[in-house]
Amino acid sequence: MSLPPLPDPFPAVRQAGHALLPAGDAFLPDPLSVVRPAYGRGSLADLLPSVSAVLGVPGAADVLGLGEQLGGVDRIAVLLVDGLGAYQLPVAAPYAPVLGELTGRTLTAGFPSTTPVSLTTLGTGRPPGAHGILGFTVRRPDGSVLNHIRWGKDPDPALWQPLPTRFETAAGAGVATTLVTPPHFEGSGLTVAAYRGAGFTGATDPYALSTAMLGALSRPGLVYGYYADLDHHGHGSGVDSEPWRAAAVEVGELVTRLAEGLPRGAALLVTADHGQLNIPPENRLDLAAEPSLSAAITGVSGEPRARYLYVEPGARDDVVAAYREVLGSSAWVLTREEAVELGLYGPVAPGHLDRIGDVVIVCLGHTVVLAGGWEPPSVGSLVAYHGSVTAAEMLIPLLISVGPPL
Template sequence: MTAPSGGTPAPLAVLGPDHDGGRLADVLPSALAVLGVHGAADPLGLAPRLVGVRRVAVLLVDGLGWYQLSTAAPYAPVLTGLAVTAARPIVAGFPSTTPTSLVTLGTGVAPGAHGVLGFTVRVPGTDRVLTHTDWAADPSPLRWQPVPTQFERARAAGVAVTVVSRPEFGGSGLTVAANRGGDFRGAAGVDALAATMRAALTAGTGPTLVSGYHPDLDRHGHVSGVDSVPWRVAAAEVDELLARLVDGLPSDAALLVTADHGQLNVPAGHRFDLDTDPRLRTGVHLVAGEARVRYLHAVPGATDDVVAAWSAVLGDAARVRTRDEVVASGWFGPVAEEHLARIGDVVVICNDTYAVMATRTERPMASRLVAYHGADTAAELTIPLLVVRG
């Protein structure tokens, strides 16, 4: 995969937390600044470009990384045109995974503050591993993720706020954690999503914020691989969605399009299995995270031994660090004390196109996927921001 424009890092280069470009956490605060919400910061500098805009739609396309734009180009002419005229790269949070990024977008803060620190994490004080995408009401979303959302802030300032996503996501723990404050509208498929977002955007005359979520590109990337035939079909559907949203966009409206992460294909020869290698199981009490970023909770006193064993087995395929080292690196942002135990005693961050499977611990399908994400390469962390004015 090549970059859509020059001057960007190689897709598998590791990005640092000191990246000085825009971030996913900046998108909604900047949108609120455009809408005139008092005190809203505008780190992306959108307000001067969108003077007179009173309606903002934000669409998050799951899995549409910056480095997937050029891959999608043959199947997505509208997206390609916008990528040339209206796109800039920004970075998602770490880990580069959907639950973490959705809450980062919704709250406007880094993962260390909001606490949704991975696809799966240990519930402190228990042996339970919480899968954020299957999260209902336990633990309480308001306690697990205590930071007010940007949607709540917008509503308090008199902005009409609507969140549009798949009907089955309504009321889920992740939706409450990321999107509380918005009126939820269920919409399945491109047609319904486009129609529901446009209806909400044009329903009133006052300041309006609409957030939409489209998951299919990510799903087909995982199951079939980036640039597979199903992925290409999904890219064409994203293009149709953008065409419907852009066509007839009111003159006082703007559409912001972004993503939660990119993806990369992981070849069979680059897969380790922690459940079939006793060296990777020794001293490990509980495993969380996902294939590209593993959280290992060690038995008491075994942390150093786990670091040594995993470093020896994985070699250059991963960086094996203690929790304290990763927190100190700054990737999570400042981590609230109550969130620290959600991170493993040992954190394993895969390099290049390597991954660590858990064929017996996790659902079988998780080890049969083709594409993955979660780590800190440019391919996974770099996402687009497209800004379209009516």
């Protein structure tokens, strides 16, 4: 596969056609437009600090201005629907009409726009560069690859992600915090990294999820719930497939039960971790099938839309040149330093830098870079992907429903 070359991709991200656009309250006209993470202005990292401020946690800043709409609220439920990006809302609305009835705005995910990065960004209230969960998979110091979704107790989550979570700071201020999620997530590395400090409640289905969240709202505090199936069916069958539509129906029923069941003084916030793009088979490049792309590669991590390459000493510039020649304008091919300089991760703590690849491939348009031999073959059989910087992946909703006043 050979695409027109982009001689200098790094400066090109500032040029017309690859402009870094801020998030706003209205959708960008092109779902493939590139969106800058709006850290400190309107990102997923700003949600729980703003919620904490509304709930009276000392030192928390209401960056999103939630207090204007949530005045008098003393208990807040945050529901994260995995994969429900802002551009998926109008697709889901015919099957979940309540999503079109709630007021709201858009936020951005962080980068990469993928679940473990986003969940930790939400839970800590900090950008990825600060908390250190910098990809779906990343390379560990010993050269092995850590899959953050399948993470147990090694490495120690409290060391790998050393920042306090917003659940810890809220609980420390006397605010009750509750996490409601599938039971098998209890004690996982990602759960500890993103949510430590919250009381755990397991819920095996959407009805149990809504029941547990509403039960926790019987007292003032912060309640967080997670729904996974929309993302799952997007990956497996595609956005707007029949299984995806069935999951959207469940989302609508779940949000309706929560909104209609809110007690006095309560509010519901519905958000997501990222959106998704269906990728046609002809746009899938496997680096293992291209000799020029597999040369000098010593390790691969990340995911198909946000790929990390680790290379032999002294070979980085040759690898960058080879990938730029093949991928052309369908991806940014950046060195680690360029990716950090762009601000994709926010400021990166020195101890986290090596988790980013020597070379970072940020796929644009409908392109993915697979890594045959480095990752399970099932990765190449997915229908929808995410992880990159397009509006369809980066823009996420923040929908709000307020219960009766106290």
